[in-house]
Amino acid sequence: MEKLEQAIQRLELRLGELNTFKLIKRSNLTGWLFSIDKKNWQVLHIGEKWPVQAFPCYFMKEFTIPEEFKGLPVRLQVWVEGEGIVYINGKPVGGLDPNHREFRLLDLADGGEKFTVLIEAVPRGPFGSYVAEPHLAQSRLVSIDESVESALFDLYAVLDAAKNLPDENDLKEVLIDALDSSLSLVKFPSNTGDYLVSVTENPFGSRMIFGVWNPPVPKGEFISPEETRKSIVEAGKKMKELLDKIKTQYPPVGNITLTGHSHIDLAWLWPMSETRRKIRRTSSTVISLMDRYSDFKYNQSSAQIYAFLKEDEPELYERVKEKVKSGQWEPVGGMWVESDCNLTSGESLVRQILYAQKFFEKEFGKRCKVAWLPDAFGFTWTLPQIFKKAGIDYFLTTKINWNETNKFPYDLFFWQGLDGTRIIAHSFLNPGQGYNGNIQALDILGTWKNYRQKAIYPDTLLSFGFGDGGGGPTREMLEMYKRFKEFPGFPRLKMGFVEEFFERVPKEGLPVWDGELYLELHRGTYTTQSKMKKANRKVEHLLYTAEVIASIGYLITRRYPQEELTADWHKLLRNQFHDILPGSSIKEVYKDALRELKEVEDSTNRIIEESLKAIAERLKLDREAIIVFNPNSFPRDLRYIGNNIPSGNFELPDGRPVYMQE
Ligand SMILES: [Zn+2]
Structure with a gap:
């Protein structure tokens, strides 16, 4: 050796x-209460199996800080072998997962302080993994010598x-x-x-x-x-x-802009109902870390994630808004979800941005300028034009670095669209866990080494925090940030906002990529789960048709089904997520997705029907007629096959004959 x-x-x-x-005192906390409905509770001790498994389950413990902790800091270390969220005295303080199991109770105990801890957990790991027999594995108060x-x-x-x-x-x-x-x-x-x-x-x-x-x-x-x-x-x-x-x-060399992050796949190896809990877990972890580490910055994409949080945990959502205002939390992406960018129609991509930017503007007073798509499975050539016209000047992905055959040549470049529009694009190649980075030497040295546009601009982004199944940054990462930010021979680290990083990039002299960003890795993304693809396209067409016909109907009825159409679009947009539409999710996800798209189909058909009826009633016809409506912006041929067609010859309003046969 x-x-x-x-x-x-x-x-x-x-x-x-x-x-x-570092451990100076410990005291086990056993005798928890366990419930699946928060009404009927049974006692559960350390080492015991959960008596029932449900989604979710609840654990509760009331306790008093023992006198022996007087004058010491106190933390709770707890693990129930399933992912969860921890509430202390009614406030969410953080997610519970293999990387987040310790919660601060007191900086300095007097002894005798009372606490109520509630944990909502599911019998699953962060990646949806099945836990056959989850136990209350650990529960104790500890005092750590912080020096x-x-x-x-x-x-x-x-x-x-x-x-x-x-x-x-x-x-x-x-x-x-x-x-x-x-x-x-x-x-x-x-x-x-x-x-x-x-x-x-x-x-x-x-x-x-x-x-x-x-x-x-x-x-x-x-x-x-x-x-x-x-x-x-x-x-x-x-x-x-x-x-x-x-x-x-050995002075520091180069620069890395760090952005706290948690990639929360909207549905993948778990259904969307679980994602809603993941959002609450991750957001509460981030807020608690922000309270303790004032220089910690974090970005979160997807208006849908914020909309879920607003609905599910409104007080926590208000805390997020405060952190956006105080400059620690950065909403990014400008899209409803981090959508698939291969199969989605142009109109859908526009709507992904439209609904999200409206949401961000209303909730946070600001639109996003950065498209944040670290994980989508390839990008259509029309995106630069769509982004630019929507006020999004910058684009981040790390996915193209996953190419199997042809190594993508740039990390900082102009991405030129089909129409010649250019946006600034950036990627980083972290040999650690990619966009689920850590603040460790492997990630820092590796990302800097791999960055190929150092000579043009000596700074690269690196996102850190557990992700895919959420989780986010940890206290350990932020402690390592303090140690590594000015470390000999390492690139200088600076916590920052993604948008500010892009704003500093030189606006000329970058190499140009003129073409689509095709991902040479995940195969079958155009074909897998074909029912899902069919339903997506069908509903895209129906929504367009419903809007056109409802707009003409509005001229007559002065009524427009705005709320219904918006709800329909939201359903479609979230099901265009980059694991749902490409086909990489589990079966349960497709059951939910197809049900939601069927709801959109029914709703849009109803809107079309009602609007057509209103238009037809307005047309004063002196004989039986078939009203044909072309919602396209161009003329097209039509073949009509139907029953109960009135007898006699037909002609168009301009007198041309209509050919028909029985
Ligand atoms: Zn993903």
Whole structure:
């Protein structure tokens, strides 16, 4: 094994052990109440299976902070093995998922404070995965020594950087040496009994101890010696001093604009009813993080997501509005959903934007200038023209980087549409989890390395936060942001709005892509789930026809079914989402989608029927007639097949004969 790799493994082991010592107090909270209707409750203890599974289930616990926590910060650590949302004293404080299991209760306890915690959860993982037997796996109050925790973040950032720098970069060895010398200050407990108890608290340490033949059995209560904790803080301090020195020799290079994000697929491996809960979970996590981290910025696309949140959790929605106003939360995209951009008609694309921009303007006082489509499966050549005419000057996707055969050549470019319109387009290639990025060395170094237009503009975007099934950024990511934003040899990180990033991009000198953005990866997107495709096209036509005929009907009746048509459009637009229309969702999603599109079909047929009737009644005819209506803006041939056709010869109003046969 290479020398550097060995050194990194050794440091990783030591840091893993240190993680134990940040915990200074813990107290299990058992005896929760469980219910599926919030009326009939039964007691559930730690380690027990949920007695019933339903969508959703509820967990409730009332408790008082024990006196022993007096003078300490208190957090709740809880895990029920299913995705959920946590309410503390009636307020949503965050989503519950594998990456979000800790909730702050008090910065400094007096002891005796009362809390009521309610959790709404489903027996599913964030990607819709089936959890056969979910348990109340963990529930405890803990007190964390926050200065130790902070020092551990400082040390971990350096380890992460050293791990991800290439061997040939001599900064790697410099960082390893600095971490080594900082960690030499740590005083581990010298008493074997205490040491064993403390390492078993850490899953990593526990694996090491219990993996040996005849493992020693730890005895006694967990302790975190003050001497050890103080020495970890000293090690963190020394690491920072050393980093400041290293930075003079290895200054930061390049720039990354970070945008907090959570890709919430509107329906994919779960139905839309679950997405509505995912939206509440993710939004509450983001709001709580924003309250604690004032420089944290986050973008969220899709008017439909906001509309669902407004309906489902109005108080939380108001908090989102406050954060938009205060400049932390950025509505982006300017579309009703992140729609498919291959099969949707031109009119649908226009409506995606029209209804969304109206919504954003009304709710947030501003239209969006950035099309945010990181994950849609390819983009029609007409989009630049449609976007530009709708006030959207910028376009982001990361999807074209997924091409299987031909590597797309640019990350920052003019995308030229069929009519010659140009918009500025940007993409980033994060070797971590793509648009579900993290603030870690792999994501930071990799995204910067992969960015190909550095010479034209030395800044690239990177979105961070768990996504696809929602979840969003974590506290750990924001702590790592503090450590990495001015790190030696790394690109400088700056939290920012996506629109502001694009505004700063030079408006000339960019390479030009003149053509569609075809995705060479997801296959069968034009054919899979053909019933869905057929229903989409049918309803697109019906909506157009209904609007044309209802507009002419309006001239006679002075009534226009505006509300009904808007509701119909919303139904169609949300079902054009980039996992629904292309065909990549689960069966349940198509059941819902086809039902919604059938509702639109019935509604538009009713509108057409009523409007035609109003028009027909207005025509004063002195004989039996068939009224034929062409809603197109161009003349067309017509063949009419029907029953009960009045007898005799027919002629058009201008006297031309109509040919017919029985
Ligand atoms: Zn997606």
